[in-house]
Amino acid sequence: MSDSNETIAILGGTGDQGLGLALRFCRSGRRVVIGSRKADRAVEAAENVRSQVPEADVEGLGNEDATAAAEIVILSVPFEHTASTVKTIKDSLRAGQILVSMTVPLATAVGDGAVRTVGIWQGSAAELVASLVPKGVDVVSAFQNVSSHRLQDLTATVDCDVVVSGAKAAREKIMALCPLVPGLRALNGGPLSNARIVESMTALIIGLNIRHKCPEGLGIRFTGLE
Numbered sequence: 753m754s755d756s757n758e759t760i761a762i763l764g765g766t767g768d769q770g771l772g773l774a775l776r777f778c779r780s781g782r783r784v785v786i787g788s789r790k791a792d793r794a795v796e797a798a799e800n801v802r803s804q805v806p807e808a809d810v811e812g813l814g815n816e817d818a819t820a821a822a823e824i825v826i827l828s829v830p831f832e833h834t835a836s837t838v839k840t841i842k843d844s845l846r847a848g849q850i851l852v853s854m855t856v857p858l859a860t861a862v863g864d865g866a867v868r869t870v871g872i873w874q875g876s877a878a879e880l881v882a883s884l885v886p887k888g889v890d891v892v893s894a895f896q897n898v899s900s901h902r903l904q905d906l907t908a909t910v911d912c913d914v915v916v917s918g919a920k921a922a923r924e925k926i927m928a929l930c931p932l933v934p935g936l937r938a939l940n941g942g943p944l945s946n947a948r949i950v951e952s953m954t955a956l957i958i959g960l961n962i963r964h965k966c967p968e969g970l971g972i973r974f975t976g977l978e
């Protein structure tokens with residue numbers, strides 16, 4: 753289970769998805785550190801969170817310092833900058849930390865559209881991340897199918913299942929974070945290799961958003977569970 757005293761760092765928390773998660777985790781009472789390549793941008797994002805969630809325990813730091821300050825680190829940068837970001841924080845990572853990949857390898861990374869993904873040698877963006885981290889750091893895949901728009905709207909519940917994949921103990925800690933966001937339900941997604949399926953579902957969801965004219969973003973639900 754997730755320890756509520758553990759700090760959550762969100763690298764690229766200045767952007768849409770990271771900011772949405774920061775708002776939600778702060779509202780649930782968790783301590784959040786927003787990371788950015790530029791510390792002043794992170795401080796600004798933390799002020800933004802505090803303006804919407806006055807009780808927020810939040811601070812903004814450079815990505816390396818944010819990584820060092822947290823037990824759980826969520827990567828929230830576009831796929832094309834994921835590997836370079838992991839390399840910049842590598843010296844700040846330590847055994848026992850969990851690094852969460854929610855990156856979707858959209859084909860926009862190579863100048864194509866957002867309704868397709870690109871192939872990755874390792875099988876998924878999450879497995880690429882896992883190939884780059886120091887020994888003892890667990891990589892978990894989660895939150896790829898959750899809409900940033902819905903996360904940022906604090907008046908709304910986020911009606912979505914989150915398939916969480918990775919090694920058991922780390923996976924269970926990240927699954928425990930999901931219900932902190934009203935409407936999110938965690939599902940045990942098994943091994944990290946299943947991230948390749950979950951990541952590609954986001955490209956499908958983006959196409960559905962366009963065809964069904966849903967700019968707020970669709971969610972996914974698996975049926976048949978208690």
Ligand SMILES: NC(=O)c1ccc[n+]([C@@H]2O[C@H](COP(=O)([O-])OP(=O)(O)OC[C@H]3O[C@@H](n4cnc5c(N)ncnc54)[C@H](OP(=O)(O)O)[C@@H]3O)[C@@H](O)[C@H]2O)c1
Binds near residue numbers: 767837897900
């Ligand atoms: N948006 C969604 O609805 C959504 C849904 C599911 C999953 N995701 C995933 O979540 C991640 C973040 O998505 P997003 O929409 O929030 O992205 P974004 O707003 O485009 O960018 C997020 C942050 O990435 C950092 N960044 C930008 N260029 C960079 C570079 N060259 N090198 C390193 N960092 C750079 C920036 O932070 P600084 O400039 O402060 O460093 C930026 O604020 C992506 O991997 C995406 O696939 C997004």
